[in-house]
Amino acid sequence: xxxxxxxxxxxxxxxxxxxxEEIKDSFLNYKKSGMSITExxxxxxxFDDVINDAVERTQRLLKLGPDYKVLFLxxxxxxxxxxxxxxxxxxxxxxxxxxxGTWSTKAIAEAKIQNKPIxxxxxxxxxxxxxxxxxxxxxxxxxxVHLTSNNTIKGTQFETLPDTNGVPMIIDMSSDIMxxxxxxxxxxxxxxxxxxxxxxxGVCMVIVQQNLLDRIPDNIPTMLSYNTFADKNSMYNTxxxxxxxxxxxxxxxxxxxxxxxxxxxxxxxxxxxxxxxFMDDSGFYRATTDIGxxxxxxxxxxxxxxxxxxxxxxxxxxxGFGGLKGHRSVGxxxxxxxxxxxxxxxxxxxSFMKDFEKKNG
Amino acid sequence: xxxxxxxxxxxxxxxxxxxxEEIKDSFLNYKKSGMSITExxxxxxxFDDVINDAVERTQRLLKLGPDYKVLFLxxxxxxxxxxxxxxxxxxxxxxxxxxxGTWSTKAIAEAKIQNKPIxxxxxxxxxxxxxxxxxxxxxxxxxxVHLTSNNTIKGTQFETLPDTNGVPMIIDMSSDIMxxxxxxxxxxxxxxxxxxxxxxxGVCMVIVQQNLLDRIPDNIPTMLSYNTFADKNSMYNTxxxxxxxxxxxxxxxxxxxxxxxxxxxxxxxxxxxxxxxFMDDSGFYRATTDIGxxxxxxxxxxxxxxxxxxxxxxxxxxxGFGGLKGHRSVGxxxxxxxxxxxxxxxxxxxSFMKDFEKKNG
Numbered sequence: 001x002x003x004x005x006x007x008x009x010x011x012x013x014x015x016x017x018x019x020x021e022e023i024k025d026s027f028l029n030y031k032k033s034g035m036s037i038t039e040x041x042x043x044x045x046x047f048d049d050v051i052n053d054a055v056e057r058t059q060r061l062l063k064l065g066p067d068y069k070v071l072f073l074x075x076x077x078x079x080x081x082x083x084x085x086x087x088x089x090x091x092x093x094x095x096x097x098x099x100x101g102t103w104s105t106k107a108i109a110e111a112k113i114q115n116k117p118i119x120x121x122x123x124x125x126x127x128x129x130x131x132x133x134x135x136x137x138x139x140x141x142x143x144x145v146h147l148t149s150n151n152t153i154k155g156t157q158f159e160t161l162p163d164t165n166g167v168p169m170i171i172d173m174s175s176d177i178m179x180x181x182x183x184x185x186x187x188x189x190x191x192x193x194x195x196x197x198x199x200x201x202g203v204c205m206v207i208v209q210q211n212l213l214d215r216i217p218d219n220i221p222t223m224l225s226y227n228t229f230a231d232k233n234s235m236y237n238t239x240x241x242x243x244x245x246x247x248x249x250x251x252x253x254x255x256x257x258x259x260x261x262x263x264x265x266x267x268x269x270x271x272x273x274x275x276x277x278f279m280d281d282s283g284f285y286r287a288t289t290d291i292g293x294x295x296x297x298x299x300x301x302x303x304x305x306x307x308x309x310x311x312x313x314x315x316x317x318x319x320g321f322g323g324l325k326g327h328r329s330v331g332x333x334x335x336x337x338x339x340x341x342x343x344x345x346x347x348x349x350x351s352f353m354k355d356f357e358k359k360n361g
Numbered sequence: 362x363x364x365x366x367x368x369x370x371x372x373x374x375x376x377x378x379x380x381x382e383e384i385k386d387s388f389l390n391y392k393k394s395g396m397s398i399t400e401x402x403x404x405x406x407x408f409d410d411v412i413n414d415a416v417e418r419t420q421r422l423l424k425l426g427p428d429y430k431v432l433f434l435x436x437x438x439x440x441x442x443x444x445x446x447x448x449x450x451x452x453x454x455x456x457x458x459x460x461x462g463t464w465s466t467k468a469i470a471e472a473k474i475q476n477k478p479i480x481x482x483x484x485x486x487x488x489x490x491x492x493x494x495x496x497x498x499x500x501x502x503x504x505x506v507h508l509t510s511n512n513t514i515k516g517t518q519f520e521t522l523p524d525t526n527g528v529p530m531i532i533d534m535s536s537d538i539m540x541x542x543x544x545x546x547x548x549x550x551x552x553x554x555x556x557x558x559x560x561x562x563g564v565c566m567v568i569v570q571q572n573l574l575d576r577i578p579d580n581i582p583t584m585l586s587y588n589t590f591a592d593k594n595s596m597y598n599t600x601x602x603x604x605x606x607x608x609x610x611x612x613x614x615x616x617x618x619x620x621x622x623x624x625x626x627x628x629x630x631x632x633x634x635x636x637x638x639f640m641d642d643s644g645f646y647r648a649t650t651d652i653g654x655x656x657x658x659x660x661x662x663x664x665x666x667x668x669x670x671x672x673x674x675x676x677x678x679x680x681g682f683g684g685l686k687g688h689r690s691v692g693x694x695x696x697x698x699x700x701x702x703x704x705x706x707x708x709x710x711x712s713f714m715k716d717f718e719k720k721n722g
Contacts, residue, residue: 005395011402015399028381039375042562106583193599220474222439222443224443
């Protein structure tokens, strides 16, 4: 096992061990090229195969229609916060934003920096973002509805996507992409920093519908237009090759080893249920989010006091459980249980938590 | 040797073998973290040490004063073409651009897309960019002078940087950063896509002086402001961790194995001289660039006709020499001999070229 730990990091996060092993094994000589994957040209047959396979696996896993383009950008989701209003909002169109936490708030701020007209149609800020707003009224002439499907920091997740009455949704899925099947109806665009469920940091996957691409004005900077990436299969300039290669292998693992998104989703359901049920039955650990809004990816929780939390986190590290500290902006504890964090990690964590409670409860 | 080839790719390009071996060896468990370097948090001690070491090695290698910040961005040099005018040009300031090829031309186009006032003070377009303009008159009130120090596609390089009379230079050094010592006098900013001399694709190193950072307006999108990166040690959001880690190892190799930029520069001089001298003495191979403007990084050349060139490239591949095809926009042949392509690769290439001439000349 190479003394690997159970990795509950929020991102960069755990990657499937078989993926890491494949990268390692071929690292000095990729597919008999005589070069590392980091050394082959992005204009070569080797890399063409990599990027095309990553695109095709995405199409199959999400059952995308031919009107969706799969792109690989850089700059993380944060760059998308800027590109979305720049590409899809003009002076005479407005967009609806749902505010469910830190990342939604940042997305809203970037639209405002550009003086783009947007409206916050729902927010859970009143209760420190511990729930997902329901029964939202959308503006029927909005250019799009922006939302964050899973909130890494606050630990909430849309169980089902809202009904926007046909307005296309643009969804930040950084922390739950490929974690469950997805109904693409009404989805205009998905974007996701790779470093949680599908790869290393440094790549942002964008899945965007052609009718949104058709709206983009011509006069924006080349690298800030989605059309630049759509027109050149993400290779207008040198793409982040190693990241795309890793994504390819992760998607192959989801498709071939796990067996697709239905199975991935069922597994994630089971992992989340086990951990939440354990905490709900405990008087010691307390989940911070409302039932019906709980994230299956980022399980946020508290212990009776901050001293115990600090001890819990440090005892956990000594016992081989990493990344359990909550985000520095909210404190507490968080177990991120993305696709690559297996059932064994969750059951081992629960055993550890039981032990810790016995000693300290 | 794992059947590795001599890699003359223009970018992504060869990396030092000891760097690749170190990445491979620690790939499943980085410094006893129990995680891959691709899985550790960017907020961890492990990654802090990586990014700080990469910054400090850059400072030492280039002998940077304390007024320079070393940053790691994404989007390649192409994103810089957009960010530079956005950050450093207002409606009432103008900049001087030198046009020495494809990349300069793109940098100029991006300033024009933003309607920023710029002036092209010199160009070698009249002779298909086969030389570097000399004796340029700069506007003394220009906000900056932009130039491309090495032209990957056309095979030219500034042997020495121009005297701008105190106007700060902003230099695209994507293809010659860290290839020789550098006098930072009059340099306001350097930027470089990593994938040629210092790492894999997906990271752009930016070295920028504080007095340029002080000029940046507040109202530009967060991810497009250099101050966002300068204020947070390049970690406002998740950085491209694997790329920065590889850069750290490459810079360690330059500093400790090669012995610094003086030695690196001498080695590159020697490699270039050997290859150019061989071609100048040959009636068969012909360098395409003017003496005094020749790149020590990208040696562009032609054979007597295009059929011979095609045969040369395919014979070379069969003999273990990769990446010798010229850029698709110019044709011909090109041997990129960056830092990681050693003297042995150059002498072996010359032997192969002699053989090929003997058989086909």
